[in-house]
Each structure stands twice: as C-alpha cells, then as structure tokens.
Amino acid sequence: MELFAVEIRTAQWQPMILWYTSALNMKSAVRSEEEGYALLAGRGWRLSVLELQEDEPRDHSAISLALEVEDIVAARERIEPFLMEPPEPIETSDEGFLQWSTTDPDGNRIKLFQFVAVD
Template sequence: MELFAVEIRTAQWQPMILWYTAALNMKAAVRSAEEGYALLAGRGWRLSLLELQEDEPRDHSAISLALEVEDLAVARERIEPYLMEPSTPIEMSEEGFLQWGTTDPDGNRIKLFQFVAVD
C-alpha cells in the first residue's frame, strides 16, 4: 500500500491552487476546472484539491487519504474487520480505476484505489 495523495476539500479552490503552487513550489500535474479537481505534485508527495460546492454540506472530515494498492479486494478484506459501519462495494471510477472508500475512527475519508489494465 502506498500513500498516493492527501486530499483537501475546499470552497477556495483557485486560491488554494495558487497558494500551494507559489508558496510550496508544487507543480500542477492534473487540473480540471470543470470537475473542480487539481492534483499537485511536490518532491515525493502529492496533494489533491477538490472543490467543495457552496451548497454542499461540509462534513467533519478534515482530510482524505488516497491510497494506491496492488489488489483492492485483498486490501478491503483486510480492513473490513476494523470498520465501524457496514462496508460499501468496490466501484469502477469514470477515470478507469477501481475504488473503495471508508473512514477512519475520527471520520476522515480513506479512499483506496487500484489502477487496472486498459484493453
């Protein structure tokens, strides 16, 4: 398992991108204004900025961790005994990778994903 990125949901998406690229000298690896998504790369680490819509309620999750795994089914099976709530199914994302989400005991989001081969 490898930490792929820390995700921050923010209502100040553009100012956050500017701050991280200017103040921390991060590079924009992927940016989609239509989807409100930016993946910023630093030296040895990544940060995802997700635009929080003004009418979207903010939950108590301070951060989200995006973890890349080799086998999502095996990782999910390992984590399930520690869950406080029922498990959700593994899904195929629109971007073409498998993903599964859960939360830690503090309510922070944990997203696990597995890149899959494209035929």
C-alpha cells in the first residue's frame, strides 16, 4: 500500500491551487476545471484539490487519504473487521481504476484504489 495523495475539498478551488503552486512551488500534474479537480505534485508527495460545490454538504472528513493498492479486494478484506458499518461496494471508474472508500474512527475519508486495464 502506498500513499498516493492527500485530498482537500474546498469551496476556494482556484485560490487553493494558486497558493500551493506559488507558496509551496508545487507543479500542476493534472487539472480539470470542468470536474473541479487538480493533482499537484511536490518533491515526493502529491496533493489533490477537489472543488466543493456550494450546495454540496460538508462531511466530517477533515482530510482524505488516497491509497494506491495492488489488490483492492485483499485490502478491503483486511480492513473490514475494523469497520463500524457494513462496507461500501468496490466501484469501477471510467478512468481505469477500481475504488473503494471507507472512513477512519474520526470520520476522515480513506480512498483505496487499484489501477486496472481498461478495454
């Protein structure tokens, strides 16, 4: 398992990107204005900045960790005994990865993903 990125959800998407690229000299690796998503790269670390829509309720998550795993099914099975609620299903994205989300005891979102071949 490898930490892929720390995610920040914000209603100040553009100012946050400007701050991290200017103040911390991070580089924009991926940016989609339509989706409100930016992946910024620092030396040895990544930060995802996701635009929080005004009508979107904030959850209890202060941060969100994105963890890349080799086997998402095995990772989920390892985590299941520690969950307080039944696990969500593993989802398949159009972008070419499997994704499964859960939370830690404080309610911080933990997203595990596995890249897979897309036909």
